[in-house]
Amino acid sequence: MKAKGKAVKYGNNVDTDVIIPARYLNTSDPAELAKHCMEDLDRDFLKKIRRGDILVAGKNFGCGSSREHAPIAIKASGIACVIAETFARIFYRNAINIGLPIIECAEAARGIDDGDDVAVEFETGKITNLTKGKEYAGVPFPEFMQEIMASDGLIGYIKKQLRVES
Amino acid sequence: MGMTMTQKILADHAGMEKVEAGQLVKVKVDMVLGNDITTPVAVKEFRKIGLDRVFDVNKIAIVPDHFTPNKDIKSAEQVKFIREFAREMGIVNFFEIGQMGVEHALLPEKGLVVPGDAVIGADSHTCTYGALGAFSTGVGSTDMAAGMATGEAWFKVPEAIKFVLKGKPGKWVSGKDVILHIIGMIGVDGALYQSMEFAGDGLRHLSMDDRFAMANMAIEAGGKNGIFEVDDRTIEYVKEHSSKPYKVYTADGDAAYAAVYEIDLCAVKPTVAFPHLPENTRTIDNVGDVKIDQVVIGSCTNGRIEDLRIAGEILKGRKVHPGVRCIIIPATQKIWKQAMSEGLFHIFIDAGAAVSTPTCGPCLGGHMGILAKGERAVATTNRNFVGRMGDPESEVYLASPAVAAASAVAGKLASPEELEY
Numbered sequence A: 001m002k003a004k005g006k007a008v009k010y011g012n013n014v015d016t017d018v019i020i021p022a023r024y025l026n027t028s029d030p031a032e033l034a035k036h037c038m039e040d041l042d043r044d045f046l047k048k049i050r051r052g053d054i055l056v057a058g059k060n061f062g063c064g065s066s067r068e069h070a071p072i073a074i075k076a077s078g079i080a081c082v083i084a085e086t087f088a089r090i091f092y093r094n095a096i097n098i099g100l101p102i103i104e105c106a107e108a109a110r111g112i113d114d115g116d117d118v119a120v121e122f123e124t125g126k127i128t129n130l131t132k133g134k135e136y137a138g139v140p141f142p143e144f145m146q147e148i149m150a151s152d153g154l155i156g157y158i159k160k161q162l163r164v165e166s
Numbered sequence B: 001m002g003m004t005m006t007q008k009i010l011a012d013h014a015g016m017e018k019v020e021a022g023q024l025v026k027v028k029v030d031m032v033l034g035n036d037i038t039t040p041v042a043v044k045e046f047r048k049i050g051l052d053r054v055f056d057v058n059k060i061a062i063v064p065d066h067f068t069p070n071k072d073i074k075s076a077e078q079v080k081f082i083r084e085f086a087r088e089m090g091i092v093n094f095f096e097i098g099q100m101g102v103e104h105a106l107l108p109e110k111g112l113v114v115p116g117d118a119v120i121g122a123d124s125h126t127c128t129y130g131a132l133g134a135f136s137t138g139v140g141s142t143d144m145a146a147g148m149a150t151g152e153a154w155f156k157v158p159e160a161i162k163f164v165l166k167g168k169p170g171k172w173v174s175g176k177d178v179i180l181h182i183i184g185m186i187g188v189d190g191a192l193y194q195s196m197e198f199a200g201d202g203l204r205h206l207s208m209d210d211r212f213a214m215a216n217m218a219i220e221a222g223g224k225n226g227i228f229e230v231d232d233r234t235i236e237y238v239k240e241h242s243s244k245p246y247k248v249y250t251a252d253g254d255a256a257y258a259a260v261y262e263i264d265l266c267a268v269k270p271t272v273a274f275p276h277l278p279e280n281t282r283t284i285d286n287v288g289d290v291k292i293d294q295v296v297i298g299s300c301t302n303g304r305i306e307d308l309r310i311a312g313e314i315l316k317g318r319k320v321h322p323g324v325r326c327i328i329i330p331a332t333q334k335i336w337k338q339a340m341s342e343g344l345f346h347i348f349i350d351a352g353a354a355v356s357t358p359t360c361g362p363c364l365g366g367h368m369g370i371l372a373k374g375e376r377a378v379a380t381t382n383r384n385f386v387g388r389m390g391d392p393e394s395e396v397y398l399a400s401p402a403v404a405a406a407s408a409v410a411g412k413l414a415s416p417e418e419l420e421y
C-alpha cells in the first residue's frame, strides 16, 4: 500500500476535540463527520486538502477522547495517511482498527513542510519528501497490525478468525 | 526481572506466566463498556461480524450519559438504537435514565469492577477504575465491538512510571490537585503508551474519591492506564459495593520502571490547569486575576459525594457571585440521593447554584451549560481543550471542587482561603 500527496501540517497535541468537536457527535455518519473535520483548529482545512493528501503533525496527535469519529472524520475527508512524531495511544489503535494508515516518524514530521509533496510506503515505513528530495525511515507496523490492516480493519480480522475457529 | 501491577494483571488475563513490556498479548476481559456516543458505532461494527449474540450478557455495560437526557432528536435516535440492541442481546447492564450516572462513577458504585479485573471501555476515561487496582483502559468503538463479540482485546504490554506518594496533603488539597500537579510536571504526553502506578505511604491519606479522580486523569498524561496499590480502604470499598470475587496484584520488588517520581503530598498546593491543555498548570497563588462566567462541579473526575461535600462546605452561607452561573451535577443517582439527604441541595440552591440530573453535559460541550464566545469557566472536569465546553474561543480552567466553589463565590479564580467570612 502506498500514498502520495501534498502535506498539510499542524503542531503538537492536536486533540480529538478539534479533530471533530463533540457538538457533531450526535451522528456517526462518516460523510457528515468529514464536513467538520479539523474545524476548530483550521476552518479552511477542507478547502486546503485534496483526496489523497497527507496530514503531518507533531507530538501526541489525537490525544483526548476515544471517539473513533476522529480517525473516521479524517479518513472520510480524503486524507490518505497521517504522519506524526508520536500518536496518542487510543487514536493509534482506532486508526488501525478502522484502516486509516498512520506512521510514526519524528524526522519526517519535523522535516516536512506544509505543501511539500510526500510519498509513503506502508509496508516498509519509508517516507519520501519529493519536494526536498529527502527520505525518512518511519516505524512500520508490527506484523499483527499489518494483518489487521490487510483484513480491512479489526472487524475483518475477527471475522477471519471466527471462521478459522468454527 | 519482575513485573509491574499492570503487567501481572495482563499476564494472568492472557493465560501466561510472564509478559514483558512491548510484547503483544491477547487478554480476556472482565468488562466491556460503552456510552451513547461510542456504542452506536460499536453496534454497527458488531453487526458486520454477523454474530447474533454477545460473549457474555453480564460483562457488558452500556451507559447513555453524554447527551442524556437526550438533548436533541439525533441523540434520542442514537440512544434508541443502542437500547434496542441491548434488549435484543439481553445485555444486563444497560443503565436507563433514572438509574444511570456518569459511566466512570457508576461502574465502581454498582460493583461492576473489582481489583484485578481487566476492563476495556469505549471511553478514554475508562482508566478511572485503576483506583480499584484493576487494569482498565480506553479503547475505540471497533475494539468495543470486538470485545462484545469475543470477550478479548489486544494490547501491547506497557512499561510503567511509578509515583511514590509521601506525606499528607493540606486541608484544601485533593486528589485532583495531586494529579494536576503530576500532569503539569510530566506533560500531556509524559506517560504516552505507559502505565502510571501509584504507591507509597501517602496513599493512606487519599480517599477512594481522591483516587478515582487521579486514575481518571491518567489519560490526560497520555497514559494507557493509571493503577493504585490495593489497601484496606480499597477492600472496604469493594466489599461495600460488590459481591464479585476480586484478586489483589502487587508489583514485584524488582519490577523495572521507566521512571520513579517521589511526590510529597504536603508540598502540593491547590492547582489549576489553564487553557488549553491540562499540563498548563499553575498553583492557586500564581493564577492572577482571572474573571469567570461559569462554574461546573461534576463529571467522572469530580462529581462524587466527597466533591459535593467540599463544595457544600464552601458554599454554605455564601452566595454565588452575581456574574457567575454555577452548575452542580452529581455524577450518579445514588450520589444525588445522598447529597439530597445530607442537605447539600439546600446549601447549593440557597447559594444560587443550579443542580442537574446526572449527565456528562457541559464537560464535553454537549448541553446543560455551553459557553459563548469569550466566556470562561472553572470546571472540575478533566479536559480544557479548545472548544471543549462550547465556542472555540471560550476557555476552561480545570480545578478541584474546593477551588471551583471558591471561584463561584469570588467571581474569579480563587482559593477557599481567600474567601472573606
Ligand code: SF4
Binding pocket: B065, B066, B102, B103, B104, B123, B125, B299, B300, B301, B359, B360, B363, B364, B381, B382
Ligand atoms: S464526564 Fe466528561 S470526561 Fe467523563 S465520561 Fe463524561 S464527557 Fe467524558
